[in-house]
Amino acid sequence: MTNTMQKHAPLWRPLEEKGYRRLFAGQLLSDFGNWLDFIALSALIVYAWGHGSMALAALSICIGLPYVVVGPFMSVRTQRMPGKTIMIVCDLLRAGTAVGLAFAPSLPVLLALVLVKYSVSATFDPLRQGAVKRLVAPATLAQASSLSQMAANLTKIVGPAAGGALLSGLGTTAPFFASAAMYALSAIMLAAIPAWSGAASEEKKEKASLRAAWRHMLGRPTLRGAILFASSMFFLVFLYDGLFPLLTKEAGMDESRLGLLVGAVGAGSVVGALVAGQWSGWQRRPLAYMAGASLASGTLIVSVGLAAAEIIDVPLAVWLLAFAGLGFTGAQSAVPFGYVLQSETDEATVGPVSALAGALQTSSMLVAPVIGAALAGWLGIGGVLIAIGAVTVVAAGGYRFVGAAAGRTSGKSAKAAAESASS
Structure with missing residues (x-):
């Protein structure tokens, strides 16, 4: 009876917990602020200041570097501090840096502020993972992972559209002020979640290192496999992710079309997270499911590359469908990854392990955008997408049909452990 109830637990079950509802609302607000920033930064660098692929690569590095250097270190330090208080302070600091971005006079100043802002975010994210662990029952971790992905990706629909509207109607500074307001509202919402103290015993302090x-x-094995596979896929994604503003510009699209395409990725991500949250069959073999989703994603990337290289001619509607497909497949991989991260850790290890995972994944942002920009100058943006999509297909297909078999038993063990802890 217990197993049946767990398998068919509704997606919204974690929201029945008051503390998690407030945490979820705070995440929704701060993620919305992130996407307002993203569109404004891209438009400012490419359209207003006229910079090219290397400037976008520098932006990606400034976003990723804190997750490699700051995140792991702060995940240990903050384990011994009042987590709720630190999360609120982080939101307020991000609000302040967002206001600073509105007045940035040049690219170097802008990049410095981005570096500060994402250093604070790298501190915030492991604490949020720890808060989820404390506020959600083990039996509904998969649903919580799906909701988290939906919050992150739903804002990809509203955020780019709102950012584009603010840019058009009120100028380039408006999205930054709106972003600051979202962070401030998130801080207010997080003030209502239950507080928790840092590691007290020597054993907990050691586990938090x-x-x-x-x-x-x-x-x-399941945790290790998920982190390593996700990290390799992140490297491939970051090779081309920063090139999308240039892709749309070369295709004759303006900022509003860029917002539409990013919004399509968000729409696909929301649907993908919803599907993954409602159907729990992937919990038996989460690594194989992640590989299958990446296999489909690689195929779509090749298709986008063919269109970008003008080998095939497609209307805007097909562009939107392809980008929505990329969002869908991305969420289909991200939800199982989030579930593995939560189910394979405890309260003391979830923060440091998530920070290590983030460091491994985003370390590719230090080199991948530069490599991608160099390849774009050599192969063209379409050629880069075709090549990366082909590599993704080969890597994901090989992992699914060879490597994922090794994780079947451990995946079942992780699920059994979660069910045992909840009974």
């Missing part, structure tokens, strides 16, 4: 988190990751 980066060394212990690394050992924990290496000792869990």
Whole structure:
């Protein structure tokens, strides 16, 4: 009876917990602020200031570097501090830097402020993972992972559209002020979640160290496999992700079309997260499911590359469908990854392990955007997408049909452990 109830637990079950509802609302607000910033930054650099692919690569590096350098270190330090208070302070600091971005006079100043802003975000994210662990029952971790992805990706629909409207109607500074307001509202919402203290016992302090988190990751085959596979896919994504503003510009699309395409990715992501949250069959083999989703994503990337290279001619509607498909397949991989991250850790290790995972994934942002920009100058943007899509297909297909078999047993064990903890 218990297993049946868990398999068919509704997607919204975690929201029955008051504390998680407030955390979810705070995430929704801050993610909305992130996407307002994203569109404004891209438009400012490419359209207003006229910079090219290397400037976009520098932006990607400034976004990713804090998750590699700051995130793991702060995930250990904040384990011993009042987590709720630190999360609120982080939101307020992000609001302040968003206001600063509105007055940035040049690219170097803008990049410096972006570096500060995402250093704060790298501190915030592991704490949020720990808060989820404390506020959600083990039996509904998959649903919580799906809701988290929906919050992150729903804002890809509203955020780009709102950012584009603010840019057109009120100028380039308006999205930054709106972003600051979202962070401030998020801080107010987080003030209502239950407080928790840092690690008290020596045992908990030891488990919260980066060394212990690394050992924990290496000792869990499912967790290790999910993190390594996700990291390799992130590297491939970051090779081309920063090139999309240039792709739309070369295709004769303006900022509003860029917003539409990013919004289509968000729409597909929301649907993908909803599907993954409603159907729990992937919990038996989460790694194989992640690989299958990446296999489909690689195929779509090749198709977008063919259109970008003008090998095939497609209307805007097909562009939107392709980008929505990229969002759908991305969420189909991200939800199982979030579930594995939560189900394979405890309260002491979830923050450091998630920070290590973030560091491994976003470390590719230090080199991949530069490589992607260089390849774009050599192969063209269409050629880069075709090549990366082909590599993604080969890598994901090989992992699905060879490597994922090794994780079947451990995946079942992780699910059994979660069910046992909840009974």
